[in-house]
Amino acid sequence: MRRQKKFYAWGYADEDLTPAEIAAWEAPIASHYGLSGxxxxxxxxxxxxxxxxPRLAAPAALEAIVRTDPMTRLEHSYGKAWFDACRMFQRSVPxxxxxxxxxxxxxxxxxxxxWCDAVGAIAIPYGGGSSVVQGIEPTAGFxxxxxxxxxxxxKVLEVDPVSQAARIEGGVYGPHIEDQLRDTPFTMRHYMQAxxxxxxxxxxxxxxxxxxATLTTHIDDFVESMRVVTPVGALETRRLPGSGAGPSPDRMFLGSEGILGIVTEAWVRLRKKPAFRxxxxxxxxxxxxxxxxxxxIAQAGLYPANLRLLEAREALPGVPWSDESALLMLAFESADHPLDAWMGRALEICRDHGGTAETDALEGDNPQRAGPAGAWRDKFIRAPHYTEHAVAxxxxAWTFETxxxxxxxxxxxATITRIALDTIRRVTGRDGTITCRLTHIYPDGPCLYFTLGGILDKRIMLDQFMAILTACTAATVEHGGTTTHHHAVGRxxxxxxxxxxxxxxxxxxxxxxxxxxxxGMMNPGVLIDP
Ligand SMILES: Cc1cc2nc3c(=O)[nH]c(=O)nc-3n(C[C@H](O)[C@H](O)[C@H](O)COP(=O)(O)OP(=O)(O)OC[C@H]3O[C@@H](n4cnc5c(N)ncnc54)[C@H](O)[C@@H]3O)c2cc1C
Structure with missing residues (x-):
């Protein structure tokens, strides 16, 4: 039986935070803001x-694969951002x-x-619905x-063990890719947070x-070729390890957010399962x-798998701590060779910058579960569950990245931090918090991932939230950054x-x-005008 996802928020219905987790999170927030509860x-x-x-019914020929019942439509109405959960908690799905x-x-x-063409319907491609940028939410007015x-x-359709690649269908969830590769020596390991x-x-x-965190940060680096169905026909790009033949057709569809067609399958690069960590x-x-x-470290060409720098006060979403220190999660992995030399050199660099290793560099099976690195990993997985409780x-308690x-x-x-704090104070009438972590690191710059904290007025919280997030996002572009490093554009x-x-x-x-x-039927309102 299919595991039931929550229709109104992130995750599965059977994995909510425990009362103890919620209490440990909300108590310091209430105390910091002087609230009794x-x-x-x-x-x-x-x-x-x-x-x-529903304003249309499926033709008989499609009845078996089209649903119009309220629950199915509700589940596909919003993505998983704070503002999506907020509208669900307001029981508002117009x-x-x-x-x-x-x-x-x-x-x-x-x-x-x-069928969409015949009835004048717009078509919204939908994968897991984890968009946090209104990517799958229907534009009003159609x-x-x-x-x-x-x-x-x-399905994973084919594995090529010689070139280390697999042909995989577009609708497969992350864990199911790894399940289907289990009997091979390979893994894809595109472990994004969702x-x-x-x-x-x-x-x-x-x-x-x-x-x-370095080198193969984006899915772009994994894609060898793909198949796309567009309203005027299907196309398939050629499997190549690299090519200098003009602008890349793959690049045209990478990041196209469903406005050009539907990615039905892709050949992706695999790697051998890591044996050394x-x-x-x-x-x-x-x-x-x-x-x-x-x-x-990034400019030395060491390329750690994990290189995430967190402000220590970013303990839990929205929880204000006063610690000024920062914690670096540092990890190397390889299927081929021991990593002492890489780790040794990275730690030398850290020491030159005043860093102190908190645990011995661990080699062996799954050491990331141990110590602060393990705690960080667990928190990384649990963190999205706090959003609905913040909304409630x-x-x-939300993030933006650039x-x-x-x-x-x-x-x-410094500028983005100041603008965010000023905006939270102006919009809510009291001080809030902002923390930053560097999640992906390039030789020429980092991805800055900011987390906002504060207290909203529940009667007008959606407007307040949108005003704060909009001001922060506008500031990233105005001051020379990108509007999004990896969360897409959406609406x-x-x-x-x-x-x-x-x-x-x-x-x-x-x-x-x-x-x-x-x-203009494909996902209008995203990326360019309808
Ligand atoms: C808790 C949480 C954590 C997240 N962490 C990350 C992260 O670490 N890194 C990151 O990059 N993003 C992250 N995101 C954002 C989101 O998960 C990504 O944008 C993800 O790639 C969306 O995949 P999806 O299958 O859920 O797509 P959907 O949300 O269903 O769709 C997203 C967009 O892609 C289009 N689309 C979907 N499938 C297809 C297809 N087959 N062909 C054409 N267009 C299609 C949709 O029309 C829409 O525009 C996170 C989101 C949440 C809620």
């Missing part, structure tokens, strides 16, 4: 949300899809797109909306960033001391993306859209 809104039940009746289609093959997708979920296209409930097609369409955590007296070490209490080159990093970090980032990209590029993208989707 929180007014907690209960999560919504499906019968509390009145959905508009614009659900009219139908959700579940193709089992490319031929099904073609038939569904033909008469008919069909969401196309790839959930049944979930890995458990997101799909290969979604990763490709959003250019997702995985757990590799070395992991430790290093404490620095300050975030910027740690950033200096991280930069030098009117607590601001990237910046090293030479502008310190003033950029939320559209205004900022419009400012970031060159206008002539927007024209070229519109041209590509016209060629592949002449009627």
């Amino acid at each position: 929180f007014d907690v809104t209960p999560p919504p039940r499906p019968d509390e949300i009145a959905l508009r009746a 614009n659900p899809p009219d139908a959700v289609a579940f193709p089992e093959s490319e031929a099904d997708i073609v038939r569904i797109l033909d 008469d008919h909306v069909v969401t196309i979920s790839l959930r049944h296209m979930d 890995y458990r409930c997101s799909t290969l097609g979604g990763w490709i369409a959003t250019r997702s960033g995985g757990h590799y 070395a992991a430790t955590s290093v404490r620095f007296p300050s975030f910027h001391a740690g950033a200096g070490a991280v930069r030098e 209490r009117g607590i601001l 990237a910046m080159t090293w030479e502008r990093f310190p003033p950029f970090h 939320f980032h559209r205004p900022f993306y419009d400012k970031q990209r060159p206008e002539l590029f927007a024209r070229a993208l519109r041209g590509a859209k016209r060629a592949l989707d002449p009627k």
Whole structure:
């Protein structure tokens, strides 16, 4: 039986936070803000949300793979951001899809797109629905909306052990990829944070960033070739290890967020399962001391699998601590060789920047579960579950991410921090918090991942939240960063993306859209105008 995901928030219904976890999280927040407790809104039940009746019915030929029942439409209405959970907790879903289609093959997708074309419906490709940028939420103002979920296209079709690659369908969730590779020596290891409930097609369409902090950070680096079904036909790019033959067709679809077509399968690069690992955590007296070490490690060409620098006060989402130190999660992995030399050199660099290793660098099976590194990993997996509890209490606990080159990093970090704190104070009438971690590290700059904290007025919390997130995101672009490093553009980032990209590029993208989707039915409102 399929494990039931929550329709109103992140994760599965059977894995909620325990009362003890919730108490340990909310008590320090209440105490910091001088509150005696929180007014907690209960999560919504499906019968509390009145959905508009579906405005179209599937033709007989598609009845077996199209659903229009309220629960299915509700589950496909929003992504998994704070503002999505907020609207669910407000029992407000004014614009659900009219139908959700579940193709089992490319031929099904073609038939569904033909149906959308015939009835004038827009089509929204849907993977795991873990978008946090309104990527799968129907744009208002269209008469008919069909969401196309790839959930049944979930197979690893072929493994090429010589070139170390696999042909995989677009609708497969992360863990199911690894399950299907279990009997091979290979792994894909694109462990992004939403890995458990997101799909290969979604990763490709959003250019997702995985757990590799250096070198192969984005899904782009894994994709060898792909198949895409567009409204005017299907195409397949050629499997090549590299190519200098003109602009890359793969690059056109990587990050296309469902506006050009549906990624039905891809050949992705695999690697041998790691047999050697070395992991430790290093404490620095300050975030910027740690950033200096991280930069030098990235520029030394050491390429650790994990190189995440966290402000120590970023203990739990929204919880304010006063610790000024920073913690670096440092790990190397290899299927081929021991890693002492790499770890040794990285620790030398850390020491030069005032860092102290908190545990001995551990070699062996799964050492990341031990010590602070293990605690960080567990928190990384549990953290998304706090969002719904923050929403239920009117607590601001959410993130935004950007990237910046090293030479502008310190003033950029200071400016964004100041703007965020000023905005929280202006919007909520009291001080809030912001912390930063560096999640992906390049020789020329880091990805800055900010976490906001504060207390909202529950009566107007959605407006307050949107005002804060919008101001922070606008600031990242205004001060030279990107509107998103790995969370995609969707509908939320559209205004900022419009400012970031060159206008002539927007024209070229519109041209590509016209060629592949002449009627503009694919996910309108995302990336470019409907
Ligand atoms: C708790 C949490 C943690 C997250 N952590 C990360 C992270 O570490 N790294 C990261 O990059 N992102 C992260 N995200 C964001 C999100 O998981 C990614 O954007 C992910 O790649 C979306 O995959 P999905 O299958 O859920 O796609 P969906 O959310 O279903 O869709 C996302 C977009 O892709 C399009 N799309 C989906 N499937 C296809 C397809 N087959 N063909 C064409 N278009 C398609 C949709 O139309 C939509 O525009 C996180 C989100 C959450 C909720």
